[in-house]
Amino acid sequence: MTHPSASVRAGIRTRSGSANGEVRMVRWARTLTTSALVVVLLGAGGCGEAEPAGDSAGQPPEQITYMTAFGAVGRDAFAWVAREKGYFTEAGLEVEIKEGAGNVTNLTALKSQQAQFAALDFTGAVIQAGKGEFTDWRAVAAVHQQTLVSIMTTKDTGITSPKDLEGRTIAAATGSVNQLLFPAYARLAGIDPTRVTLQNAQTTALNGLMASRQVDALGTFLLSRSALESAAKKEVVVLPYSDYLANLFGNAIITTPSLLADDPELVKRFTGAVLKGLRYSVEHPEEAAAILSRAKPTYPVAAGVGEIKAMTASVTPTGGAAIGTMDRERVAQTIAVLQESGIMPAGLTPEAVVDFGIVGQS
Numbered sequence: 001m002t003h004p005s006a007s008v009r010a011g012i013r014t015r016s017g018s019a020n021g022e023v024r025m026v027r028w029a030r031t032l033t034t035s036a037l038v039v040v041l042l043g044a045g046g047c048g049e050a051e052p053a054g055d056s057a058g059q060p061p062e063q064i065t066y067m068t069a070f071g072a073v074g075r076d077a078f079a080w081v082a083r084e085k086g087y088f089t090e091a092g093l094e095v096e097i098k099e100g101a102g103n104v105t106n107l108t109a110l111k112s113q114q115a116q117f118a119a120l121d122f123t124g125a126v127i128q129a130g131k132g133e134f135t136d137w138r139a140v141a142a143v144h145q146q147t148l149v150s151i152m153t154t155k156d157t158g159i160t161s162p163k164d165l166e167g168r169t170i171a172a173a174t175g176s177v178n179q180l181l182f183p184a185y186a187r188l189a190g191i192d193p194t195r196v197t198l199q200n201a202q203t204t205a206l207n208g209l210m211a212s213r214q215v216d217a218l219g220t221f222l223l224s225r226s227a228l229e230s231a232a233k234k235e236v237v238v239l240p241y242s243d244y245l246a247n248l249f250g251n252a253i254i255t256t257p258s259l260l261a262d263d264p265e266l267v268k269r270f271t272g273a274v275l276k277g278l279r280y281s282v283e284h285p286e287e288a289a290a291i292l293s294r295a296k297p298t299y300p301v302a303a304g305v306g307e308i309k310a311m312t313a314s315v316t317p318t319g320g321a322a323i324g325t326m327d328r329e330r331v332a333q334t335i336a337v338l339q340e341s342g343i344m345p346a347g348l349t350p351e352a353v354v355d356f357g358i359v360g361q362s
Contacts, residue, residue, distance in 0.1 A: 061092050062266065066274070067100040067109055069119040069143075069251050070203075072299055074307025075223050076100075076119065077292040078143075082277025084291050091269040097295075102203075104175065107134040110256055117270055122252035123147055124177030126334060126353050130344030137254045140358040141271050141324030143278060144250025144314040149178050151239040152225065153217035154210065154232050162189035162239055165196050165217060171209045172219030174200040179219060181241060181248075184341035188244035207231040226306040247333040249326065250314060260355050271358050275324045282312040324359040 068076035079097050082088055088095045098115065100106045103125055106118040111134070122142070128134045151170065153159045159168065162185075172178040179198055186193040199215060207224070209215045211232040218228070222240060229236050242248065253271060260267055281288035289304030317325050331350040339346050350356075 059092070061089065061094040063094045063096070064117065064266075064270065065096045065098060065115040066270075067098045067106050067115045067118040069100055069106070069121070070102055071099050072292065072296040073223075074289060074292065074304035075143075075221075075251070075311055077288045077304055077308060078278040078281040079119075079274060080277075080292050080295045081281050081288050082274050084294075085277065085280060087273040087276045088270075091273040093270060093273065095270075102173070102176070103128065104134075106254075107137060110254065111136050116259055117253060117255050117274075119143060119251050119253055121147075121149075121177045122249040122353075123149075123334060123338075124180060125252075125254070126348070127177070127180050127338060127344050129353050130335070130338060130348045135352070136256060136258075137353075138257055138260060138355045139252040139254050139326060139353060140260075140267060140355050141253040141275055142249050142317075142326045143252060143324075144311060145317050146242045146250060146314050147181075147245060147248035148222040148250045148311065148314065149181055149241040149248075150220060150222045151217050151241075152210070152220050152228055153237050153239075154228075154234040155237055156234060157213075157216050157237075159217060159237060159239075162186075162191050162244075165239075166192055167195055168216035169197040169199050170217045170219050171199045171201040171206055171215040173203040173206070176203075176219065178221075180343060181245070182219065184337055184343060185241050185244055187341055223307045223310045225310065227303065245337065247330045247337070249330070249334070250311075252326070253324070264358075267355075268358055271324065275322075275359070278315060279323050281308055282315050285309050285312070322359060326354050326356060326359065328354070328356055 066079055068079060070076070079095075083095055083097065100109075100118060100120070103120045106115075106120045107125065107128065109115045110118055122139055125134065125137065125139070129137075151162070151165065159165060170182075172182075182196075182198060183193055185191075186196070198219070201209060206218050206220055207228050208231065210218050210228060220228070222238065225236055225238060253274060255267055285305050285308035286301075288308055289301045292304050293299055293301045316323060328350050331354055335348050335350065338344050339348075
């Protein structure tokens with residue numbers, strides 16, 4: 001007969017051995033669970049990096065096309081900055097950047113679905129919408145809070161004020177906003193527009209025409225000042241349209257009403273990423289110009305730096321509003337000025353040209 005104490009000890013050993021086995025099993029299961037969790041996290045995060053904003057795990061980035069306002073120059077560097085700095089990737093996007101060629105080209109590309117987003121001169125596009133020429137677009141963010149359209153000349157012409165333009169010839173790109181806005185500028189600046197000759201020209205030929213004094217002035221953009229100074233090798237005089245047309249926006253980011261209706265989150269993700277690129281560009285102009293030059297080696301870094309610095313003051317809104325903000329009242333005033341000047345008929349509303357819900361409404 002087994003001694004009771006021995007039976008008890010045997011029972012204790014048996015239960016003890018079973019308990020230890022259970023503990024080992026629990027520890028093994030926990031180890032497997034922890035290892036599996038590490039594998040999942042590493043696979044989803046990519047060596048510890050956060051999952052791209054707006055993207056689902058394992059989903060490829062959405063591919064979209066964006067067109068610059070005009071070519072590959074400093075004022076448009078922010079798109080390449082957004083791509084190189086990873087802002088588009090963070091938004092779950094893969095963006096093809098195409099070089100635009102002005103309002104008509106960009107609006108046509110948007111209408112034919114060759115691009116989902118573009119930059120262009122907002123006031124010029126408003127005029128085209130008011131005339132019924134292009135209506136299937138909406139601005140979602142401002143690049144420039146004021147128009148950069150200007151009259152430029154060289155000091156030796158003796159032109160120092162708008163009144164001095166009477167009896168002179170101004171070259172401007174055919175059908176450009178510079179031409180379209182001139183009647184409104186002339187009316188407010190006290191110029192008799194019938195005494196000014198507007199000469200059509202190719203955009204790329206403008207500085208050469210002025211440098212060779214084939215014209216008296218140019219209808220161009222403020223950011224072209226350094227390029228004109230280099231071409232003419234003379235001091236340049238600038239007469240900004242914003243002196244008399246203070247409420248006009250400059251370039252804006254646009255998309256289509258259908259994309260806004262079908263996928264507003266995509267529009268918000270793209271707009272947020274490209275505006276991060278814009279902010280970074282004006283805060284780091286040398287780096288932004290270098291990024292652009294790497295993408296487009298024929299474009300000199302110095303020219304890019306000059307353009308970015310020249311536009312910096314016009315990028316940030318007043319009153320602490322976010323970069324990109326478009327104020328409904330200012331848009332309404334823009335439309336009113338253009339209608340009062342006879343540039344376009346009445347009837348256009350701010351909501352017909354701007355979606356105020358993407359960046360925010362003042």
